Amino acid sequence: MNHSTLPLPGLSPGGGKSVLARFDGGLLSSDAGVLALREVEKRLGVAERLAACIDDPRSQDQVVHRLPDLIRFRLLMIAAGYADGNDAISLRSDPIFKMAQDGLPSERDLASQPTLSRLENRPDARSRVRMGRAMVELYCASFRQVPKQIVLDLDDTFDAVHGDQQLRLFNAHYDEYGFQPMVVFDGEGRFITAVLRPARRPKGSEIRAHLRRLIRALRAHWPTTRILIRADSHDCGPVVIDWCRANRIDFILGVASTSTLRRHITGLEASAKARFAAAPQRGKVRRFTEFFDGAASWSRVERIIARVEAGAQGSDTRFIVTNLTGGRAKMLYERIYCRRGMAENHIKAWKAHLAADRTSCTKATANQFRLFLHAGAYWLMWVLRARMPKRSLWRIAQFDTLRLRLIKIAARVVERKTQIQLHLPSACPDQTILRVVLGRLPRLVT
Template identity: 40%
Template sequence: MPKCTDRRMELGRVGRRVVEAAFDGGDIATDGGVVLLRQVDERLGLSRAAARAVGDSRRAASVEHGMRELLAQRIYGLCCGWQDVTDHNTLRHDLVWQTAVGRDRSLGSAPTLSRLENAAGARQAWALHGVLLNQFVASRKAAPAELVLDVDATHVPLHGQQERAHFNAHYDNYCYLPLYVFCGQDMLACVLRPSWRDPASIVSAVLKLLARRLRQAWPGVRLVVRGDSGFSRAKVLRRLEAWGIDYVLGVQKNPVLEWNCALAAQAVAERHAASGTKERLIGEFSYAARSWNRERRVIARLEHGAQGADARFVVTSLSGDAGELYERLYCARGEAENRIKEAQLDLFGRRASCHRYAANQMRLLLAALAYTLMINLRRLALVGTELQQACTVTIRTRLLKIGAAVLRNTRRVKLMLASQHPLRQVFEVAAARLAPVP
């Protein structure tokens, strides 16, 4: 362990008592809850599967830290809020962190973790996506009848000399535009993409690979793709229909679509003028854009309120009531945006600060693995508690960030957690549920 400074800091008085502080407490950890992540990881086999997928091309005689240990260290760090590899120059000596990773000596340093990220290439990215898919398949106890896949793209701002950096006028910044695919809360894919590429340019290829794996696991499953107007390209629609994948995708407004529902829009406006409240109407019609090979079903949602008229359009291959499809199916895609925010902001999926493009894809996937670990912590340990629907930041600050004194000898490692922690009962419930089966 590094020597702690004995320099005292004066922090005022409480009555007659002088308040002092110094970093001389010894083996006291701030991340006492990281051991829960270890238990979830052991239950899932996540870091072990990731290590097998990444492989290890290092010279065996010179290896001190195994690939599983390095990946676990980096993933747990993201879950606990340590976004940069430089944080591990100190964390590597923390006894709780060594225990969580499964070592009894120092963990990997920042240069070691940096080499791990920069050594990754396209093969590793492909293999880690397989880990995400296998985790999703293993999480389902029974074969589902239907899976709804949410596709969405977001931006990762760049502030350096990263490979394939390009200025995007919409975001007014140099950025990447990664493509995400979710099924419920589970992340199935996160593909890094230069900002000059159309979001729809790779989505059909990604969906084809996902459909192949999902149908291999569940041959009779029905797949429905849901997304905004950026993905309703003619090529995408034709390919989804050829592969037997249903879709409900937004369509960008244009004069022809508005002309098709002009009378209905006028009726909604008149109803608003008469009632003084917002009026809404959902209908449908057949429509074929110039680039489409045939007419398709389009659902129109028309509204008129105090701020004027608003129209939204959706193209779908599904049958059924137009109102149900729009309100219950299409509008529910907003949940995927919350999941993207959790992966990008809470788990630092926007930290694309490596120079190499492949290394930044690796960082995106490490955040995805950390996201998978956190949602399974909720599922396996927090159901029925006050944190069962909490986001990553809330779980981190209220359950993982617990002060703990550590005693380690040849027989055991004892964590003396803060006695007055407000969520002590929740921690005890989670630990009991994650306890290894004899």
């Protein structure tokens, strides 16, 4: 029995008339905005870049679904909110997704869920390395001209797992098994790379190895660009600091509080507490100072900046270390270091809005490939948002808002002999901004 022809039960009458609803509308789609994402993907070439990194042993003359088509389908699914590969069972016949693959609505269906699962398990360790380089190339290609300076925000995030995945590890802080991927964004929110790793705090040698590969790839494109590394105290250590200095890399890193550092700010803490106690109605008192010191394991003393804050809950002190020579302590802390907090918002968008924590494959290489797939979907949404008018609220909208307002648009698809017509809702509230974005897309740099 064809259940799509059965009426939906339990619908109340409207305007005195009974309501009859069936899933028999024909070529309809609820994701017309995917075509805008297709235009973004065409200009970025994310699918082609990732596909070029994977060896395809299939007989090409008998291939129905090319690797770039498979990857593009998966990227568009993730960006449209379909993070589960099982959704391909229904979406493979969606006319809009077919058009996004440069096909006709009446042509054969797209790849099935088993085909996409085989894709995820195809890359090996070498493919994973090549895809990491491809993501860096994608990042460099997103600039119109070579930048004078870039800021790299290094952070990690916990990813809980519930199976026997390779590299999984129990983390006592989160009281769960999982991964702790290392993720890098730039200061503007562009995605650079992600590395799958066990759920433990990274050692300095591991961070150094990761930075060495990343900086080498960036220097291959921009040998003279100045690079600044920002990270919290988890990624600060003598190995990292020495490597940055040896390779002409600027850094501004959080430092864990120690008795050696705290002896420099004892008087400042007492002064801040006294000022707050004298006028609590003025709010918290924040003071800054700087000095040169270092841990016993450091090879030399470094410039340390301390931020002391006193309030009703007591005092709070934070330390950062940097090799930047200019600037006042307050400016370096508030205008440069604190902006690394935006990286947490980027990770939130990557995980919460694009489901990047769906790392449920058994093989570590497959889960690493998933991180890159979700990174590619992040690029589609980020570029779509970057094309918005600069002073509009769309420029700071979350990815789930963009999806709800611009991607989830109903459409009736009519295929003619020489034309495909899309009939979109006349009452669509965001049709104006969609016109603006599509008008700006051709000016993207690829």
